[in-house]
Amino acid sequence: MARCFDWLPVRFLIENNQMRIGLASSIIMTVVLSSSLMLAVPSAEGQEPGYRAPRTTDGHPDLSGIWQAISSAHWDIEVHAAAPGLVRELGAAAAIPPGLGVVDGGEIPYRPEALEQKRHNFANRLALDPEIKCYLPGVPRSTYMPFPFQIIQSKEYVMLVHEYAGAVRTIYMNEHTEAPADSWMGWSNGHWEGETLVVDSTGFNDKTWFDRAGNFHSSALHVIERFTPRSADTLTYEVTIEDPDVFTRPWSMSMPLYRRVEPNAELLEFRCVEFVEDLIYGDLSKQPD
């Protein structure tokens, strides 16, 4: 399968000293931050001590409801300061809000040539970010986009239904099979580990990103997600990313998800295709005589 950065010259920063220093310091930071995180988090499961979620009729933790992340991870999953936006006319309204990052250890362990691709993506994000074209967001980006999603839970299936673009994931709880083909939202098998829903996903294409900052993956992506109830209205969401074609080692991110507690909360339509037709096809319209 073709990797999306195959064409890049592989000479890149391997021998670049600055890069070495950057990598070394990021490794140190990873060690320091992850050990401090382990101290800060009440348990490895990320739940409040003693919290036990209500049960469904089949006895599993009930994760159903409408959830949403509150962070600037959809802008950039790595730590980042506020920055101007790309559309001059939108001024402060489309400027990038700051964020402490959701990546454990602070930085993503890119392979050197992949880091180059990430930088290229960032520099050209207005043209390349699949979200701008209303494409399916992929995983885990779908979870922390600034839109709610609903968990519909039965014994056999956990459905993750997203307001953004009507993206939907089926998590197969009983019949675990291999992905039949590559897709945008991947192929997900799930199981329960105590209070935690563990979702193992493969079968991704290489066309989705992790955020608006150009963080990306290849079709070798393997995502393991853990959804753990931490209180009645919050979940801890932990993700491990494996993609040896892009990263030097597996890495992880974590964040809380919040229940939309409005009594009338429901997913509405964000059917964005019509919003991007001028952008994608406008140049091909018939010109007035």
Added chain:
Amino acid sequence: MNHRFPNSLRPLVILMTCGWLMPLSVGAQAPNDTSADNVYTPPRTPFGQPDLQGFWTNATYTPLERPDDVTQAFYTPEELAERLARAAARESAQTVLGTTADVHYDFTQFGLDRSQSTFAEDLRTSLIVDPPNGRIPPMTAEGKRRNAEREAARGGRWDSAQDNQLDDRCIIMRGSGPPMMNTSYNSNYQIVQMPGYLMILVEMIHDVRIIPLDGRPQPHSRLRQWMGTSRGRWEGDTLVVETTNFNGKNPFWGSSENMRVIERFTRVAEDSIRYTFTVEDESTWVRPWTGELQMKATQGPLFEHACHEGNYGLYNTLVGARLEEQRAAEEAKRVEQD
């Protein structure tokens, strides 16, 4: 003979046709026969609702309106078999190489034509069951005027992306509804239930309907959506779903944004849901009308239908249209010079 089945396989085709008919006796489609419905009690979910869960298809060749040459409401099994065989032959006809038709899908490949998948046929001569003549009721003057204006406002079909049809634009398809009508292929649905909600995943464009069953009111009338907003309730073993708040941009046979759709899902057999829909829209038709489709159990899972993401068709259509215009302009110039 452009039928896709070689002669040696024709007996098989006939057998398959008979296979489609067998569920009819179970699906209770014989005239005036509702006894089968009364006998069957649908299974219950662990939380006590009638269980509609599973994978279903409403693929059918039955037309919405009764054909002009048909007067009765039901075919005999023999008449239906003949109609189905003809429909299957028509749909699976091979395209002629080098023609426009050949450029699009070959429906006989990839199981895209209906006769190759699970089939939800019954003996009805039309999906419309009311009015009894099987036809859409007459349109009001207001409805006619609105549809004429809509037509006049539209540009040439290939002038821009927005002038193309909604399904070619990957915005919405007929299977999403409501009412959920059969599409030419992928007429597949998955239903998942939990306390308080019933979810229908529509294969086409991965549209999802999440229907609250908790008695909540419809949202404010200013909220308008392509698929409207749906509220459901159980009436005995029947799920009743009422949908309003349409945006009117996907008219159903000329409907306005004021359309109200009432759908009823009743599991009438292990492998069948009877689906009826009633559409009311005083500003469009002189009376409400009702249709009925069968949803037959089919094999899952549903795969991702990333329509917009892979929409080369729309792109190529527009490029082609502009090229043709350019050629025509060059040709006109050449003729002028001659």
